Amino acid sequence: MxxxxxxxxxxxxxxxxxxxxxxxxxxxxxxxxxxxxxxxxxxxxxxxxxxxxxxxxxxxxxxxxxxxxxxxxxxxxxxxxxxxSLRPWDGTWELVAVTTAGRTASDRADLRTALGELRLAELREGLWTRPANLDLAWPASVAEVCERFTGATPAAxxxxxxxxxxxxxxxxxxxxxxxxxxxxxxxxxxxxxxxxxxxxxxxxxxxxxxxxxxxxxxxxxxxxxxxxxxxxxxxxxxxxxxxx
CATH class of the missing domain: 1.10.10.10 (Winged helix-like DNA-binding domain superfamily/Winged helix DNA-binding domain)
Structure with missing residues (x-):
């Protein structure tokens, strides 16, 4: 049990x-x-x-x-x-790069929380990813400090x-x-x-x-x-x- x-x-x-x-x-x-x-x-x-x-x-x-x-x-x-909210997966991945520097520790923690809630994972510092199989609602707090891309898988x-x-x-x-x-x-x-x-x-x-x-x-x-x-x-x- x-x-x-x-x-x-x-x-x-x-x-x-x-x-x-x-x-x-x-x-x-x-x-x-x-x-x-x-x-x-x-x-x-x-x-x-x-x-x-x-x-x-x-x-x-x-x-x-x-x-x-x-x-x-x-x-x-x-x-x-x-x-x-799923969508057909064509093998591509979401890539999100943090492009704004000089943020406070609190702001960085809030951003990590927001990206985690979007079900992204950190590939390396400042670069987050996940398969592009979800319809995601990107909050303004992410759009203001990040650039988003969709492309081929980041790994073999x-x-x-x-x-x-x-x-x-x-x-x-x-x-x-x-x-x-x-x-x-x-x-x-x-x-x-x-x-x-x-x-x-x-x-x-x-x-x-x-x-x-x-x-x-x-x-x-x-x-x-x-x-x-x-x-x-x-x-x-x-x-x-x-x-x-």
Whole structure:
């Protein structure tokens, strides 16, 4: 059985809000859903109060909660990770060169984060790349300091290059552990796997099949994650209707 780190009450509530099909959930909906996966009502109410104070969520006049603007961006990223926008791969690669010097350490760190979120990897200092098989939305922060090119593979062995740029074996091992956990009958373990897989999918490089090891579990983990999120939605609706 996979040994997964339990999620905190905050992480559990964020998972429910990030996966919700509506922009806001009432306290009753959050308490009801959280109780099914092992979180007691007093603990949930305390966590919601702390999350509001920390700016994770916003409480409206009717007592319902929605994600803060910062976490709406995270929600969008998780949706994109579960449903990546693919395009046919013709063997070409994206190349991004950092061309602006004199930036602060904070600016450099922010740029690295932005390029990583675009699923690029650093080929060498200041030069980032990935196969050109994704429709990427390039943020202004990247366009302002980088030049972008699309061209032939930067290596004679593209699959070998991919294996050097991304730790594919480690990602696949964790993904298979999460898939095993979602197949159990333990509701707490399944929920923990769902919350963890949402984060893990953000680190999937979403490479073309030709560059991946055999039996790559990326598509299976995405399908499992989406199906379980829908189960959470259906469960929450059913329990809330029954309680009301």
């Amino acid at each position: 996979p040994d997964l780190k339990p999620v905190s009450t905050r992480s559990a509530l964020l998972t429910l809000l990030l996966g919700a099909e509506v922009p806001r959930l009432t306290t009753r909906e959050l308490v009801t859903a959280a109780s099914v996966v092992g979180f007691a009502e007093p603990t949930v109410r305390v966590a919601l109060s702390r999350m509001t104070a920390a700016g994770d969520v916003v409480r409206d006049d009717e007592g319902a909660y929605r994600l803060s603007d910062r976490l709406v961006v995270r929600q969008r990223r998780q949706e994109e990770a579960a449903h990546p 062995d593209p699959a070998g290059l991919a294996a050097r740029l991304w730790d594919l074996d480690a990602w696949a091992t964790t993904a298979r552990r999460l898939l095993d956990a979602t197949a159990t009958d333990d509701p707490v373990l399944r929920f923990t796997a769902c919350a963890t897989s949402g984060r893990h999918l953000l680190a999937d490089p979403v490479l073309p099949p030709a560059l991946l090891p055999d039996d790559w579990p990326g598509d299976a983990l995405r399908a499992s994650h989406v199906a379980y999120k829908q189960w959470i939605v259906d469960m929450r609706r059913s329990l809330t209707d029954r309680a009301g």
